[in-house]
Structure formats: structure tokens, C-alpha cells
Amino acid sequence: MGFNETFFLFSLFFLHISVSIAYPHSILQILPENRESFHHRKIPRDDNQYCDSWKFTVETNDAAPWTRVPSRCAAFVKDYITGDRYRSDSEAVADQSLAFAKTVKISGNGKDAWVFDIDETLLSNVPYYAIHGFGSETFDENSFDEWVDLAEAPALPASLRLYRELPQLGFKIILLTGRTEFQRNVTEKNLDYSGYSNWERLILRGPSDKGKMATIYKSERRKELVDEGYKIHGSSGDQWSDLLGFAVAKRSFKLPNPLYYIP
Numbered sequence: 001m002g003f004n005e006t007f008f009l010f011s012l013f014f015l016h017i018s019v020s021i022a023y024p025h026s027i028l029q030i031l032p033e034n035r036e037s038f039h040h041r042k043i044p045r046d047d048n049q050y051c052d053s054w055k056f057t058v059e060t061n062d063a064a065p066w067t068r069v070p071s072r073c074a075a076f077v078k079d080y081i082t083g084d085r086y087r088s089d090s091e092a093v094a095d096q097s098l099a100f101a102k103t104v105k106i107s108g109n110g111k112d113a114w115v116f117d118i119d120e121t122l123l124s125n126v127p128y129y130a131i132h133g134f135g136s137e138t139f140d141e142n143s144f145d146e147w148v149d150l151a152e153a154p155a156l157p158a159s160l161r162l163y164r165e166l167p168q169l170g171f172k173i174i175l176l177t178g179r180t181e182f183q184r185n186v187t188e189k190n191l192d193y194s195g196y197s198n199w200e201r202l203i204l205r206g207p208s209d210k211g212k213m214a215t216i217y218k219s220e221r222r223k224e225l226v227d228e229g230y231k232i233h234g235s236s237g238d239q240w241s242d243l244l245g246f247a248v249a250k251r252s253f254k255l256p257n258p259l260y261y262i263p
């Protein structure tokens with residue numbers, strides 16, 4: 001064995017030792033001699049890591065469809081949604097949204113639009129979910145509607161900041177929500193209570209939208225806006241069904257939401 005080969009083997013050995021010490025449970029441990037055992041080994045994962053990974057699949061839409069937060073993740077979701085990380089993630093999304101908005105060439109014809117979803121996008125229903133298991137309970141439409149009727153959902157601070165900046169850049173604000181026409185008054189009242197004002201239009205589900213998948217209902221309404229001459233530059237929503245489909249915005253911005261899934 002020549003000097004170069006010996007040096008190479010020594011380097012590999014020390015690299016392996018360093019990596020194993022620095023990342024004891026990391027995928028970096030999969031060096032050739034461990035490959036066999038890796039495939040037969042269960043990676044030890046506590047609830048925190050399991051739930052963090054579960055949340056990743058939720059946000060990437062890999063988990064879809066899902067019905068409720070796994071019970072072992074209720075505490076994780078509570079910590080996330082009531083803690084600094086949710087706020088920080090939301091601020092990061094608002095920052096990226098605003099950075100894009102500033103690059104948009106505004107036509108100035110009054111048809112440059114930004115579409116916002118409402119629940120978990122502009123308004124937070126965390127006070128409701130806090131007393132309903134943080135998404136780990138089966139959704140109960142009646143009790144949720146009673147909460148909506150209170151019109152006391154607080155604003156998501158990051159979204160309120162973005163909402164207030166966009167008109168100054170020349171955007172018209174369109175609100176497109178899965179709430180129904182029956183909830184128009186309480187929704188306007190709640191938006192006003194939480195600091196939102198001066199939207200161009202508030203679109204809610206009408207009788208013909210009953211039972212429609214959100215992706216279809218929202219796409220159809222966006223298509224109507226486009227047919228009216230609106231150019232939808234940006235769209236903000238906490239569900240992929242707010243953002244996917246047809247007549248989609250030039251750029252879509254997904255806010256975090258590990259509480260529930262809407263198809």
C-alpha cells in the first residue's frame with residue numbers, strides 16, 4: 001500500500017469518526033459498512049422529531065389528504081402554534097411575499113390584484129382550536145360556526161403587515177374565503193375588529209358552491225376575476241387548495257397550518 005492510499009484510508013477513517021460524533025443519528029452515518037444494518041434498523045424518533053417530520057409532510061402537501069392531527073402530535077402542534085416559531089414562520093412568508101410584490105410592475109389600471117384567504121391566513125382561529133385539542137379532535141362544524149359568529153378571531157400579525165403594505169404598492173385586495181354568504185356580516189365585522197379594511201371585494205361561497213372542493217370553488221372565482229380583467233399577481237393562503245387549480249396567481253405564498261386540512 002503506497003503512502004497516498006494509506007493517507008486516504010486514514011482520512012476516511014477520521015472523517016467517519018468526526019461525522020459519527022457530530023451527527024450521531026444523522027443520515028451521514030450511512031457509510032458503506034453501515035448500509036446493511038441501516039436498512040434493518042429503526043431510527044429512534046421521539047414524538048418531537050416524529051411530529052416535526054409529520055408537519056413537514058403537511059406543509060409540503062405530501063400528507064394530503066389527512067383528517068386530524070395525530071394524537072401524539074397534539075402537544076407538538078400546541079407548542080408550535082402558540083410559540084415563537086409559528087410567528088417567525090409567518091413573518092418569513094410575509095417577507096418573501098413583500099419582496100416579490102415589490103418586483104411587480106403595476107399596470108395602474110386598478111386591476112392589479114392580490115388574493116387573500118381569510119381563516120389562518122388573515123385571521124387566526126387558534127383561540128378556538130386551543131379548546132378543541134389543537135386539531136386532534138374531529139372537526140365540528142356547529143361549534144366552529146358559533147366561534148365564527150363571535151367575530152373575535154385575532155389578526156395574524158405578519159399577514160396584517162403585508163395586507164397594509166400591498167395597497168401602497170398599487171395592489172387591489174381580493175378576499176376569497178371558504179366561509180359562506182351567511183357569514184358575510186360576521187366576517188366583515190371580524191375583519192374590521194382585527195384591523196383589516198379597504199378590501200376591493202369579499203368573495204364567499206354562494207348556494208351553488210355548496211359541497212364544492214375548495215380547489216374548484218376558489219379556481220372558478222379566480223377565473224371570474226381574470227375574466228373581469230384582473231391580473232392576479234400574488235395569492236396568500238394556509239391551504240394548498242387556496243393556491244392550486246386554475247387561474248392561479250403568478251406567485252403563491254403558503255402560510256403554515258398544521259391544525260387542519262381542506263381539500
Ligand SMILES: [Mg+2]
Nearest residue numbers: 117119120238
Ligand atoms: Mg384558510
